[in-house]
Amino acid sequence: MRNLLFYQDVMIKEFTAQVLKTGVDGNRPYVVLSNTAFYPTGGGQPHDTGLINDIRVIDVEKVDDEIRHYTEKECNFTGEVRGYLDWERRFDHMQQHCGQHILTAAFVELFDIATVSFHLGSELVTIDLNTEHITDDQLALAEKRANEIILENRPIEIKWVSKDELSQYNLRKEVSVDEDIRLVIIPDYDYNGCGGTHPTSTGQVSSIKIMGTEKMKKITRVSFVCGNRVLNQLAMRKTVLSDVSKQLSVPEENAADALRKVLLSAKATEKALSEAQDTLLQYEAKELLESGENGIITAIFENRTVQTLQKLGRSIISLQDNAIALLVAQNEDKIQFIAARGSNIEISMKNVSSEVLPLINGKGGGNDAFVQGGGEKLISAQELLQHMIKQVIK
The missing domain is CATH 2.40.30.130 (Elongation Factor Tu (Ef-tu); domain 3)
Structure with a gap:
């Protein structure tokens, strides 16, 4: 080799x-x-x-x-x-791989946290640290130390050694082979068995930037980039930030605060709209109760979500303990329904869904008091409703 x-x-x-x-x-x-x-x-x-x-x-x-x-x-x-x-690809891999060695060694040197696995992706590089918790301060210090090693432009040495010679080196982890052992060495910093390609000095890595972390069971995954990828990430984020600041009509440095205000306003508007819709559904429920026959309230809607049907059905049975609500909505190529009973009714709504779901090749769920389901528009909404009514009457 x-x-x-x-x-x-x-x-x-x-x-x-x-x-x-x-x-x-x-x-x-x-x-x-x-x-x-x-x-x-x-x-x-x-x-x-x-x-x-x-x-x-x-x-x-x-x-x-x-x-x-x-x-x-x-x-x-x-x-x-x-x-x-393809030298651009090869040199990129060399930068990322060497950067991984440097950053991994920084976590060991500063916090005695080992890396248990490494992945070099097409956009981000990740290392999995053997810890459940890592702080922002620790990430910042590790990144700072890694960039110090890069700026010092230390030589990267390659040595082929025998198994008996390994004891002469302070290896970061045990090697997995017994012969053709290749050590990648950053003097007085990192000694590691590795078969990958690396530049000839740490300065060629250019820079390291940690992009984020993710908790995964008992480890923490750290995402980062090195070299030209830092510039690519910076350019992408600059483009996004400029676009956001223009849409918000604020300087880039104020974009985060402005966006936060927009989101808070949107949430308040969404809450007010939801409350208004619930009030309208209460009025609609009262109107439907007045049009019902023999305590069975039926209605067919166009382009209404099953969530709206559920709210309307619950409003109806909350207003009338002896009511049964059978509501159907047709949306493009789907058909959906709910069946709900008041507290004084003993008929199981599960019987209604089990009767009609096969007719629409559908799926559903619920309990004896309230069910919902949906499927393909194999029959009309009116036909589906008639089957539901027949099952209730039966």
């Missing part, structure tokens, strides 16, 4: 090699070369992409003892070929 080009010279962007083998794995054509600068997926780091001659490499994997370069179309290469790395 140590003789592979991506380990010999991590900054190599182009190379030549001999074709050893071509083949097809399932429906994926691949090429095996005598040596390669294409890094295969592994150790939390995604694979490289690029070109072999003029054919695009879309995936790289280590399969047994060979590194397969999967190409977007079948190729019949022989002899010598030239490889070209």
Whole structure:
């Protein structure tokens, strides 16, 4: 492994090699070369992409003892070929991976909190910390320490060692292999076994910014970005903030307070509207009670939510203990209903729903006093209501 080009010279962007083998794995054509600068997926780091001659490499994997370069179309290469790395992608991965080492070491150094897993995504990088709780102050201090290490532009050293030599190094965690052990070292700061690619100095990481945290069972997931991704995130947030401030007609620095006031006003308006709607439903319930026959209140509506039907049904039976409310609404391609009884009625509303749900291929729920359901518009609202009435009368 140590003789592979991506380990010999991590900054190599182009190379030549001999074709050893071509083949097809399932429906994926691949090429095996005598040596390669294409890094295969592994150790939390995604694979490289690029070109072999003029054919695009879309995936790289280590399969047994060979590194397969999967190409977007079948190729019949022989002899010598030239490889070209997608350098922007590779350098981004190097920045993020090295930044992860630096930030992880900062949490260990400052708070003795270990990282239990790491993921390098296309937009964010995450580490899972072995703790249920982390404070904003701890996050800020870890980020500050990590950026100090970057600004010091410390060299990043690579050493291949034997298992017997490991005791000479203060490793952050135990290595998982017994031979071809590769150490990535930031002198006097971090010593770690790793097979990934890293820049040659911490300064090339440029910067680290923690973006957020998420609690997950007994661990805390920390999301962050490094290098050019910091600039990308800053640009995206700047665009969003500028748009919000323009819509609120305030300077960017006042956007948060202005948005908070808008949300508070919207909540107050929403509450007042809800109260007004409830009052109107009470009046509507009284009108429906007056039009009912034999204590059965029925109505069909267009484009009303089942939540509104539920409120209206409860209003009806709260006004009349001997009433039964059967309400149906048709909304585009759906049909919904509720069936409710007053406290003096013993008929089970579950019998109503079990009767009509199969007619609309529907689902529902509730209890003996109140049920609701909905399904496909396989019959008309009037037909559904008639089936509900028949079940009540029966």
